[in-house]
Amino acid sequence: MFRLLVVDDEKIIADGLYEVLKNLPNLELDVYKAYSGEEAVRLFDRTRFDIVLTDIRMPGINGLQLLDKIRDKWPTCKVIFLTGHNEFSYIYSAIQYDGVSYLLKTEGYEKVIQVVEQSVKEIEIELRNESLLKQAQEQLYTTREMMQNDYVKGILNEQLNIREINQKQLDELGIPLRAEESVLILLGRVNSFQNKSMYSYRTSQLYGIKLIARQYISAHAVVVETVNDKSDLIWLIQPLPGHAAEDGWGQVLTYIKGNLELIQLACRESVGEVLSFVLDDSPVSWEHAADRFSILQMLMNYRIGQGSGMLLLDKQLIRQEMRQAEKMGAKKPSFRHSRLELLRDQLENGQREEFEKTLQECAVTFAAVDSMHYTPAMEVYYAIGLVFLTYMNRWNLVDTVAAKVGMHKLMQPGEHESWQEAFGYLIQVGELLFSLQSQEEERRATAVILIIQKHILEHLHDPDEISLVRLGELVYFNPSYLSRLFKQVTEINLSEYITSARMNKAKQLLGNPDIKIQEVAELVGYGTATNFTRSFRKSLNMTPQEYRSLVLSR
Incomplete structure (x- = not known):
């Protein structure tokens, strides 16, 4: 759009x-x-x-x-x-x-x-300019770029001491950021990567996406980008040198917010990938960058609706629900077994089919084991149970799950007759969590749409208050994503809903002969009777005066 x-x-x-x-x-x-x-x-x-x-x-x-x-x-x-x-x-x-x-x-x-x-x-x-793709295929990562990536990831993963974050290090690595200033963090995820696991493919596509993003961002900001182990893209951004801190950050935030949608469109057209973004709403010091990044990762997983192509521009939307998680920290337990790590990520990212496949692989591994005291099976069972328990605690689902399945079995493999039964139980819990996850996403989406609909109905007289930009600000969403979400939930375009609401109120007002046509036009947000008449005729195939005469004659 x-x-x-x-x-x-x-x-x-x-x-x-x-x-x-x-x-x-x-x-x-x-x-x-x-x-x-x-x-x-x-x-x-x-x-x-x-x-x-x-x-x-x-x-x-x-x-x-x-x-x-x-x-x-x-x-x-x-x-x-x-x-x-x-x-x-x-x-x-x-x-x-x-x-x-x-x-x-x-x-x-x-x-x-x-x-x-x-x-x-x-x-x-x-x-659709294909020259960016050509550049991506012809250029290779340099050693300096790899060192830059490792350094930035070390900061965000708390692997570097704060003393190692200084201007000398940044200059030696060719990172154009300033150590004495805060940074703004932008997190991106390629939604369409879920079923494309080839390393060479991901690397090529990510490089093209970085080139596209840099073209849009670097015109008004200083930026360095990296990719983490999950193939998420991360940008650290600062204002151009010489800009006053307050004005500089305001301009950068406005510019980045405005261009994220264009980056999405360019990536969709040029590299064929669908991206979601979470942009922090304020800069953060280098010392606290890792904590802020952990929160942004949780926000990326806090999907509303289908989540694909999401642009989340402000933490206010879910600050209340995230408060407990932020207080406890966003760190997640790590497991040595690669499939367990994969399970955790698939649950967090809402990848239901992939999760079920991975869980089935774990179940098959121990299906033929006779003894319920077999230590490797117990370790895997406890680890999966801990993944579930951590997820349920974070999203306050323990009571809901307990009412549907026996929670006492989650960390007690001895409650089951066989490992086949034990892993069958874990599969049942996993299916329940995904069902609850889907219901919660739908609830969040519906709640957002209800806010928008209520605001529209209360402000039909004021076009500025029901513009897409204003509605997006109201729920802290990118306007275009809000438009897509509205269509997804209600199955009609937002503009159609506004027009319908205006016409419904207009018909109600026209039933009162004491209200002039011009007054009706103003009350439903049309500046002039001429514009109102044009829209009314288009919707009902008659003029407001003809409709009034018809109603009064009845």
């Missing part, structure tokens, strides 16, 4: 373009409007825009000044100027920029739609 902003100081023009562009059936656009350059700049500080359609002559910040702001905040944004016949020389210098075009105001809506469609096609082509 691409984000488009209409900017014009004449409200009737801005409203008309807004209504036309947001209802294009062949383009999935998230459309916003601003009545001044100043209002547009404030929106740029909140979120990324992919296309800006703006008048060139406006009081205050005019179109050319707005172009400078756009190039500073979102350099890849396409800009379309609306101009009069006598203004071409005025914008001649502006259209020398890449991604800038113009339209005459007299050309009509069809021409506007045509130029917007062309801009969307250009963005899609850029996202």
